[in-house]
Amino acid sequence: MKILCIADEENRGLWDHFQKEKLEGIDLILSAGDLSSDYLQFLVTMGRAPLLYVHGNHDESYSFKPPLGCESVEDRVYDFKGLRILGLGGAPWYKPGSFMYSEDEMKRRxxxxxxxxxxxxxxxxxxxxxxxxxxxxxxxxxxxxFCAFEELLQKYKxxxxIHGHVHGNYGSAFKRELQHSSGTRIINAYDKFVLDIEEHEYPREGKTGSLLYDLYKQMKGKKE
Structure with a gap:
């Protein structure tokens, strides 16, 4: 599965200088926040891949102008053809805002x-x-x-x-990829990053090992 990961800054090659072949082969687009809703709508319209997103701390405009044709995965695990994606957007609180959270608030989420x-x-x-x-x-x-993410990575591995928030022009603070002590590969999606995930890295659809959920997926598949 080929995933286009984006965050924080609209890629001019995908928008101002768009060519259809730039999105060919992309199966899924993941937005890690702080991007224009027009940009997200453009990508989901011009490409064939669905677009899932979480909010950045500057995405308050989504409340009155959401990215149409795209889907928020905030506070849930979204199943995309067997690939399970947990969305938790926002930033640590440093000023009032709709998508600013204290550590305790993030822990509650x-x-x-x-x-x-x-x-x-x-x-x-x-x-x-x-x-x-x-x-x-x-x-x-x-x-x-967020310190609260540490438990998630250590427990569920x-x-x-995939995150954003720290921009590529921040100098030595910017790290495109890091390896967490849990084994999780951490990717900063600033601008864009194409991630290829092998089939063996996630369950086949309806084969998560959860009896109740897998039964639900199998029954849903029969109805479709």
Missing amino acids: INKVKKDILLKNGFDILLTHSPVRGYGDMEDPAHRG PKYM
Whole structure:
């Protein structure tokens, strides 16, 4: 599965200088936040891949101008052809805003979504806007990562974490890829990053190992 990961800055090659072949072969687009809703709509319209997103701390305009044709995966595990994606957008609180959260608030969000994680027997990708604390974040209040993500990575050990928030022009603070101590591969999606995931890295659809969820998927498949 080929996934186009995007965040923080609209890629001019995909928008201003768009050519159809640039999206050929892309199976899924994941937005890690702080992007124009017009940009997301453009990509999902011009390509054939669905687009899933979480909010960045600057995405308050989505409340009155959401990216049409795209789907938010906030606070749930979204199943895309067997690939399980957990969405937790927003940034650590440093000023008032709709998508700013304290550590306690993020922990509460995580606790609420644990039922969905259990139902689907884990997740393969953690899609966030902010990084996990200590991995690709910065020391200033506006760009530090969430400590609350550490437990998620250590307990569930997803294959990938995709985030944004720390831009490529921030100098040595920018890290495109890091390896977490849990084994999770962390990717900063700033601008764009194409991720190829092998079939063996995630369950086949309806084969998560969760009896209840797999039965639901199988029954749904028969009806379709």
